Amino acid sequence: MSTDSVTGASARPVVNVKGVSKAFGDNQILDNVDIEIPPGEFVSILGRSGTGKSTLLRIIAGLDTEISGNVTLRADAGVMFQDARLLPWLSVADNIVLGSGVRPDDPTVRELLTRVGLDSIDPAAWPKTLSGGQSQRVALARVLIRTPRLLLLDEPFGALDALTRIRMQRLLGDVRENYHLSAFLVTHDVEEALVLSDRIVILDGGKLIFDEILRLPAPRERTSPDFTAKRNELLRLLGVA
Ligand SMILES: Nc1ncnc2c1ncn2[C@@H]1O[C@H](COP(=O)(O)OP(=O)(O)OP(=O)(O)O)[C@@H](O)[C@H]1O
Numbered sequence: 001m002s003t004d005s006v007t008g009a010s011a012r013p014v015v016n017v018k019g020v021s022k023a024f025g026d027n028q029i030l031d032n033v034d035i036e037i038p039p040g041e042f043v044s045i046l047g048r049s050g051t052g053k054s055t056l057l058r059i060i061a062g063l064d065t066e067i068s069g070n071v072t073l074r075a076d077a078g079v080m081f082q083d084a085r086l087l088p089w090l091s092v093a094d095n096i097v098l099g100s101g102v103r104p105d106d107p108t109v110r111e112l113l114t115r116v117g118l119d120s121i122d123p124a125a126w127p128k129t130l131s132g133g134q135s136q137r138v139a140l141a142r143v144l145i146r147t148p149r150l151l152l153l154d155e156p157f158g159a160l161d162a163l164t165r166i167r168m169q170r171l172l173g174d175v176r177e178n179y180h181l182s183a184f185l186v187t188h189d190v191e192e193a194l195v196l197s198d199r200i201v202i203l204d205g206g207k208l209i210f211d212e213i214l215r216l217p218a219p220r221e222r223t224s225p226d227f228t229a230k231r232n233e234l235l236r237l238l239g240v241a
């Protein structure tokens with residue numbers, strides 16, 4: 001647990017998962033999983049397809065409560081999935097403010113569109129006129145308007161082309177920095193995890209088999225020897241190298 005250097009108070013984790021198990025019928029997915037996320041930490045979770053990463057994220061988000069064990073969330077969370085899940089019958093602005101209490105013509109909407117790199121988009125535009133990357137930017141704005149302290153991200157860039165994905169990773173890194181957010185990112189992209197995270201965990205056989213704080217120098221260079229070595233180590237642990 002980290003300690004606040006000014007007050008001396010312990011910073012309590014924003015996420016505390018303790019002894020969580022989850023089965024679908026006879027299929028044991030999570031087996032007594034513990035994970036804490038301290039305030040401000042960016043954690044990525046890797047693991048083979050079907051190991052239960054999304055299940056764990058949904059449990060942390062409170063979307064699945066049929067579990068044993070305990071989950072404590074001490075921060076407002078914003079959730080993003082692989083698809084933007086914009087409502088096609090609402091404008092971009094209406095999608096962003098939906099349920100937030102903010103009016104669609106509030107200046108905050110324009111500011112957020114600029115923040116996510118969509119200053120050229122008309123807030124009155126329909127979602128169907130947006131590209132996949134633009135849609136995910138709107139989805140991010142929709143999360144940010146609620147001023148979350150924690151992002152729960154399930155492969156948010158998984159459906160995007162490689163170049164757009166790199167741009168979105170930069171945007172997410174900037175947003176996280178500017179808003180001092182904690183994050184829990186599910187990804188298959190080892191480089192994405194290495195570029196963005198303070199810490200990486202790997203889920204396998206229902207358990208976290210790897211949990212490490214990254215000691216890579218900033219900015220993270222994808223071609224640096226340290227980065228490449230860590231990528232290869234993770235790929236080996238994932239059984240693909
Ligand atoms: N609602 C459900 N009912 C039954 N089984 C489920 C349900 N949701 C998930 N599962 C099963 O639980 C396991 C874990 O699923 P989950 O979606 O969490 O995996 P994942 O690690 O996110 O996989 P991927 O990387 O492919 O997204 C899978 O075997 C899946 O079939």
Ligand SMILES: [Mg+2]
Nearest residue numbers: 053054055186
């Ligand atoms: Mg998944």
